[in-house]
Amino acid sequence: MHKIWVADDDNAIRVVLEESLSSSGFDITTFSSGDDLVERLKTEQPDLILTDVQMPGMLGYDLLKHINNNFDHIPVIIMTAFTDMQAAVDSYGGGAFEYIPKPFDLDEATEIINRALEEKPKTKGLKKKAQTDIIGEAPSMQLVFRAIGKLSNTNATVLVQGESGSGKELIAKSLHTNSPRSDMPFIALNMADIPKELVESELFGHEKGAFTGAVDRRIGRFEQANGGTLFLDEIGDMPLESQTRLLRVLSNKEFYRVGGDKPIKVDVRILAATHQNLHNLVSQTKFREDLFYRLNVIKIEVPSLRDRKEDIFLLAKHFLKIHSDSLGEELRVLTDESLNALHKYNWPGNVRQLENICYWLTLMSPTQNVKVQDLPSEIKEYEILEPSSTSSSWEESFTSWIKNAAVNVDKGLLDIANSKLEKIIIKTALDQSNGKKNEAAVLLGLGRNTLAKKIKELGI
Numbered sequence: 001m002h003k004i005w006v007a008d009d010d011n012a013i014r015v016v017l018e019e020s021l022s023s024s025g026f027d028i029t030t031f032s033s034g035d036d037l038v039e040r041l042k043t044e045q046p047d048l049i050l051t052d053v054q055m056p057g058m059l060g061y062d063l064l065k066h067i068n069n070n071f072d073h074i075p076v077i078i079m080t081a082f083t084d085m086q087a088a089v090d091s092y093g094g095g096a097f098e099y100i101p102k103p104f105d106l107d108e109a110t111e112i113i114n115r116a117l118e119e120k121p122k123t124k125g126l127k128k129k130a131q132t133d134i135i136g137e138a139p140s141m142q143l144v145f146r147a148i149g150k151l152s153n154t155n156a157t158v159l160v161q162g163e164s165g166s167g168k169e170l171i172a173k174s175l176h177t178n179s180p181r182s183d184m185p186f187i188a189l190n191m192a193d194i195p196k197e198l199v200e201s202e203l204f205g206h207e208k209g210a211f212t213g214a215v216d217r218r219i220g221r222f223e224q225a226n227g228g229t230l231f232l233d234e235i236g237d238m239p240l241e242s243q244t245r246l247l248r249v250l251s252n253k254e255f256y257r258v259g260g261d262k263p264i265k266v267d268v269r270i271l272a273a274t275h276q277n278l279h280n281l282v283s284q285t286k287f288r289e290d291l292f293y294r295l296n297v298i299k300i301e302v303p304s305l306r307d308r309k310e311d312i313f314l315l316a317k318h319f320l321k322i323h324s325d326s327l328g329e330e331l332r333v334l335t336d337e338s339l340n341a342l343h344k345y346n347w348p349g350n351v352r353q354l355e356n357i358c359y360w361l362t363l364m365s366p367t368q369n370v371k372v373q374d375l376p377s378e379i380k381e382y383e384i385l386e387p388s389s390t391s392s393s394w395e396e397s398f399t400s401w402i403k404n405a406a407v408n409v410d411k412g413l414l415d416i417a418n419s420k421l422e423k424i425i426i427k428t429a430l431d432q433s434n435g436k437k438n439e440a441a442v443l444l445g446l447g448r449n450t451l452a453k454k455i456k457e458l459g460i
Contacts (some may be wrong), residue, residue, distance in 0.1 A: 002117055004039075007031045007063065008052040008079065015121050017050070020106045021113070034058030038066060045071060048116055052107075053080040061094055063335075068095040075116040079104070088142075088149035099149060101142045103452040134170055135318055138308035139457055144171065147300050152178040159235075160273040161297050162302030165352030168273040169233060171302055172195025176229040181269055189221050192234040199242045201258050204249075222255060222266050227270045235295065236276035236287060243288045250294050270295065305347040305354060310441030310459045312342050315351060317356035337372045342460075345382050371395060423458045426451070430460070 004026045014030040021028050031037040035057040042399045053060035075097040091099035097116045176186045205220030249255045254263045272295045281287035324331040365374045433439035441451040
């Protein structure tokens with residue numbers, strides 16, 4: 001029977017984990033602090049440690065460091081309610097086997113524990129910690145953070161996919177900043193901004209006289225990024241003939257400048273991003289299939305803002321503070337009504353649009369407290385009507401709501417409708433049970449942890 005030690009200052013968490021993991025066949029010992037666990041290590045050792053981050057005395061990251069320095073054969077799983085990207089980077093960078101954001105599903109936690117016990121112990125070299133300013137608490141962003149954390153000590157090629165304005169370049173910069181190449185150049189190039197005939201010159205440079213207007217030798221982006229990272233944004237817009245040359249460079253690690261006759265060796269990590277579906281472009285013969293598979297080693301999906309609306313307040317607060325400081329203006333504060341209006345909006349321009357609106361509010365809002373009437377017209381005019389109480393049946397009301405919603409959104413209607421329905425049903429169950437989550441979970445036919453997760457996702 002595997003011995004699992006759990007360190008968490010929350011008694012309820014310890015009780016739930018002890019009951020659940022014991023029923024799964026583990027020998028569980030719990031500790032209310034990291035210091036108590038370290039003291040116990042002097043006389044015996046477990047097969048795995050599950051630890052919280054914020055505890056009295058020794059923090060979870062300090063406990064992780066102690067384990068790695070003295071008992072590096074013991075896998076450590078970090079649990080934390082502080083679900084930002086720095087937590088993920090610090091966890092994986094510190095040598096944790098896995099990072100689990102709270103609240104978590106007990107079945108998922110058990111699966112991770114089993115996987116950690118089955119895998120062979122690895123030497124856990126501590127990685128350099130880097131700061132990051134990516135903001136997000138939504139479950140969809142936790143997947144992004146965990147991916148960046150896991151990739152923080154690698155040179156893997158990564159394809160970042162997401163809508164325009166969702167933050168793809170910020171993700172790419174974080175991948176570079178938290179990589180072994182962080183001290184070397186990060187060079188970004190947006191393929192959609194370059195005329196077709198200049199793409200190869202931009203990428204590989206050119207020799208003097210290579211073409212009309214080439215009055216001097218030019219160093220291309222590959223040479224500029226040597227030893228570091230080259231970020232190719234909107235890779236789906238790269239011309240086919242340039243894709244062929246790019247593939248050759250990725251295969252051979254060398255290229256020729258336009259008009260040159262000497263091969264140039266480079267060591268460059270490639271990160272690429274696109275808002276397009278590259279699978280579709282491949283099927284339309286607009287993108288090389290072999291290049292797609294060369295770039296798509298690891299894919300990170302960046303969620304749209306409409307899929308992470310619980311982050312709107314955090315993001316808006318962050319952007320309002322930045323623009324207040326840079327413009328020397330009084331810090332603007334969103335009222336509950338204005339924040340509700342931002343939540344209703346569909347955000348076709350994603351996080352970039354929210355940042356622009358916060359800049360606009362910093363300059364244009366007449367008072368410190370931003371009211372609904374102070375918001376830009378596109379926010380005020382956007383409204384999805386609630387179901388009409390005069391309709392003869394809920395089906396008619398819902399049909400009316402769907403028709404109205406379809407006019408106001410460009411895509412994602414099914415997700416919007418499902419989210420709204422889920423929210424109504426869960427709120428009804430919670431009302432029926434007077435807020436008792438266990439009873440509500442039984443009524444809904446869900447596990448308690450699954451319900452807790454949905455309550456957080458839906459902002460109930």
